[in-house]
Amino acid sequence: MTISIKFSLILLLIFYFFTPHVTAEIKSLKIKEDNRPMILFEQFGFTHKGFASVAISSVSVTASISKPDASRLGFFLLSQGSINQVLMELEQNPETCIVNSKFISLLFTFKDLSPPPNSSHNKSYPIGYPGEYSLFFANCNPGSLVSMDVHTELYNSEDGKHRDYLSAGQSQLPSFYFIFSIFYLIFLGFWIVECGKNKFSVHRIHLLMAVLLLVKALNLICAAEDKHYTKVTGTSHGWDVLFYTFQFLRAVLLFTVIILIGTGWSFLKPFLQEKEKKVLMIVIPLQVLANIASIVIGENGPFIKSWITWNQVFLLVDVICCCAILFPILWSIRSLRETSKTDGKAARNLAKLTLFRQFYVVVIGYLYFTRIIVFCLKTIASYKFQWVSNGAEEVASLVFYMVMFYMFRPVDNNEYFLVDDYQEMQAERYLQEEELEL
Template structure:
């Protein structure tokens, strides 16, 4: 029985390390109330050779259902690198009664033996981290049937050559500059799009105005992200920029999914209205994005130390997958509708051009979703902690490329693929459509 009970917190530890990413703010103050968890993950941070950890604990209360006081050496904080995780798992599997605080592969910071005596029960100490690596800061409770209540303030940072503190993880310290560069790129893109719409006013539709709004929200989202990371880097907290970041992120994601659905249905520039099933897609996607944004806020602003953190991660992933699948249906419906229309309306060339365009758009959307959901995640997983910014750069580059391709395909122009009237092209298109129907 004890062996099984030991494996549970070890499995939880592995899951937390896998899911957790460096937190948004590196100064945290929180209250742990009557908590019985054997392992609590507070921070995940990439340290240079000048790293520091400060832990301040106060108002500590420990109660046990077992007779006698719990061993204070079995409750405490430690650092663990991902490289050492497997060694710790093997070590404890070989000795199920071993407390993780007694492992040879952790960096033990302090245990409750160092607490000042009641009623103050407090502790405040800073520890240098001289071995560069990505470490996770854990609290371990190896005392059986013991609950812990305490106020905890953690502070992790690296020292720059000038002696100033850098509260961003070693792999994320370049993010303020990275987001600023992409924000400028999107603002330039927005200016060009406005110029293009103004120059082709007769061909500009409501969808093009909505697309301009998407570019604006994306630029504002990146500006707030850059400021958020800058203030975290300098001060350890976001100073309210995280609120703006989540607002613009929500508006940006809702607009992005809405634009993909509307473009995929041909709304505004092919037809002035949406069918009932297309409206239902929007009615599903938008509320789900509200839920996804709520989950994103909980994940980003709290951390693995809350009891339902893993659940919120699962909710976010599930909702994101549902939305990604839902926005594909309108494009498929448009392709199917064009195939049916091409048999009856006598405009083969125009329908073939539309069909080709929507197929290309379908491939572009699938490629974008695949890259940002799978490839970017893989980069986050395999990249060394010093290069965590690479996954952010890859995601933003892919997003910018997707926006540029989508906007180019559906740009406002007087004569485009929808208005092919050449007779020879018409005959060739009819043959192509017949061949395609025969192959299907």
């Protein structure tokens, strides 16, 4: 086996471990003059009654140097538990083609195709042992170009009649997302009631927060329907379009609300400064790019040549957005600290300072958990428990929303703004001590 093929496999396996699992479904793909030695199509968790159906047609293989060996091109399944053994085998026998490895489940090679001009193959293969498998195509003929139409169906069928096109460990997601959408609708109802009771304390930011809850609920409803139709039929029936639309709106609104709260807009001042507007102008386009990357990853899967690049784009943009939304909160904290020493309202400004410090800690905790802890759960969780990472992310998001909305609820007697004379004296003393320390 050539070094390029070995390197390609190792690179794919690295990204297999450190990227979210791909949701399997019925997919029809076109590959045109592709010279990649390895192509990863799907990752799927099979039960003891799993099946992999692969159909290819319009197959052509061209090479400029020598005639390609049909036995060195083929599709195979690689279980997660066999990855290390395959890598060791390739290290010991560099010239071995991976389709001949004893540690893979070979489906077919191009020797099994019907003769030209109608080169094709269509067969369903039962999975012998339950587990998480990756569907690969290998081309061990360096310099050859492969063109073909590929149709894949990976599914589980417990009763032999009904197919489940969601990977084992993700079958619970439709019900899971629907339940959380109900939570957010109830949350929205409470928020509307709270705003109605304290309408004289309602600011524009409270209305935007209500819109955020509505969009989040709709996003979860569309996610539930998307997963449901994918589970039952193998296709999303257009629900994926609505899902990505509301996912984009939810992401933009969430980051916008955090930035506006962090700047004190509608609480401390009715306007945004120039540098705060620039943060919004940076975050919103980046969110557009991040959602485009998410759509490419989610809809096309790892078979596209730029899959690794789009994964890197998504991670980079997400990190930039998370860092950018922290700056307005830090600016508000610094501004409140300076104002508290000059305007004679020490306790009130100190309370606001405490509020924004706590909000900063909450945002940091939310970003750390959803970007690092959840990511780790996605990569280390068994294929049977892939739903755990989704559950952890949604629980963390709901807790974050509840804490943020409680901290900035529209009430006259908000504990952060209600002060008495004693608190005023204590605040002045605290600020004087802080100034001496500085």
